[in-house]
Amino acid sequence: MIKKAIIPAAGYGTRSLPVTKVIPKEMFPIHNKPSIQYVVEEAVSAGIEQILMIVSRSKNLIVDYFDDSLELEMFLQKANKSSLMNKVKLPDIQIFYTRQSFARGLGHAVRLGKEFAGNDPFAVLLPDDLIVGKGIKDLMEVYDQKKSHVLGLTEVETERLQNYGVVEGRRVQEDLYSIVDVVEKPKQNPPSNLAVIGRYVFTPDIMDVLEKVAPDSGGEIQLTDGIKKILDRDKCYGKIISGQRFDIGSETDYLALQNMIYHQKKKS
Numbered sequence: 001m002i003k004k005a006i007i008p009a010a011g012y013g014t015r016s017l018p019v020t021k022v023i024p025k026e027m028f029p030i031h032n033k034p035s036i037q038y039v040v041e042e043a044v045s046a047g048i049e050q051i052l053m054i055v056s057r058s059k060n061l062i063v064d065y066f067d068d069s070l071e072l073e074m075f076l077q078k079a080n081k082s083s084l085m086n087k088v089k090l091p092d093i094q095i096f097y098t099r100q101s102f103a104r105g106l107g108h109a110v111r112l113g114k115e116f117a118g119n120d121p122f123a124v125l126l127p128d129d130l131i132v133g134k135g136i137k138d139l140m141e142v143y144d145q146k147k148s149h150v151l152g153l154t155e156v157e158t159e160r161l162q163n164y165g166v167v168e169g170r171r172v173q174e175d176l177y178s179i180v181d182v183v184e185k186p187k188q189n190p191p192s193n194l195a196v197i198g199r200y201v202f203t204p205d206i207m208d209v210l211e212k213v214a215p216d217s218g219g220e221i222q223l224t225d226g227i228k229k230i231l232d233r234d235k236c237y238g239k240i241i242s243g244q245r246f247d248i249g250s251e252t253d254y255l256a257l258q259n260m261i262y263h264q265k266k267k268s
């Protein structure tokens with residue numbers, strides 16, 4: 001059973017500049033909650049019990065947000081505003097933090113969780129990707145059967161494949177692939193139309209592998225390079241997630257998700 005998750009939230013959010021100079025993209029509101037809260041709730045509802053968030057010095061707002069607001073809670077209690085008390089209630093989960101002092105890539109961020117993971121398998125959820133549906137639980141179910149690494153996949157239009165890791169896989173079941181290769185952001189000839197979305201399950205072996213991954217030309221340690229290396233020794237599966245995925249770094253997706261959640265809330 002997977003009980004631990006790593007949420008890397010240390011990136012610069014360059015796609016959404018200039019607002020990300022001061023507001024982390026993870027704090028962008030969707031209805032009245034920051035986007036990262038949806039990701040934490042997805043983990044909690046999948047049965048995750050401990051989260052490690054990888055933050056950076058400009059992400060203190062995230063740490064503040066997931067702290068109790070005692071003064072506000074006391075005020076609401078005194079003012080008898082119990083319905084508002086419910087709104088400030090946080091997801092019931094233990095969150096640890098560590099700082100990535102310098103943006104050195106997703107692979108490096110995940111590797112910072114080595115001690116946290118210890119000998120346990122763990123999930124990784126990238127807060128750029130929001131999933132309306134089961135999300136990480138889909139992958140955890142595959143892990144329970146296969147006891148090996150699992151990547152979240154979704155079909156993407158050809159023009160957008162260059163923004164993602166793209167897999168080559170052998171279909172083993174409906175919506176389940178055995179991964180043969182993965183190419184990070186292919187400029188041409190993508191191996192398929194299946195993009196890696198920001199949901200992964202790894203055995204702790206990925207940590208040792210990531211330690212051996214050399215930085216790319218931009219000085220970043222890519223998680224995809226770690227996955228490529230692990231394919232030489234372990235099985236790795238790709239699961240097409242059952243829900244709908246929104247990449248909130250893309251303005252179109254962000255607005256579409258806002259719209260969807262707004263209409264859902266209006267109905268309920």
Ligand code: G1P
Binds near residue numbers: 106
């Ligand atoms: C990262 C991964 C990429 C994956 C994507 C999913 O890219 O490197 O393989 O497809 O997340 O969102 P990034 O969005 O950090 O550039």
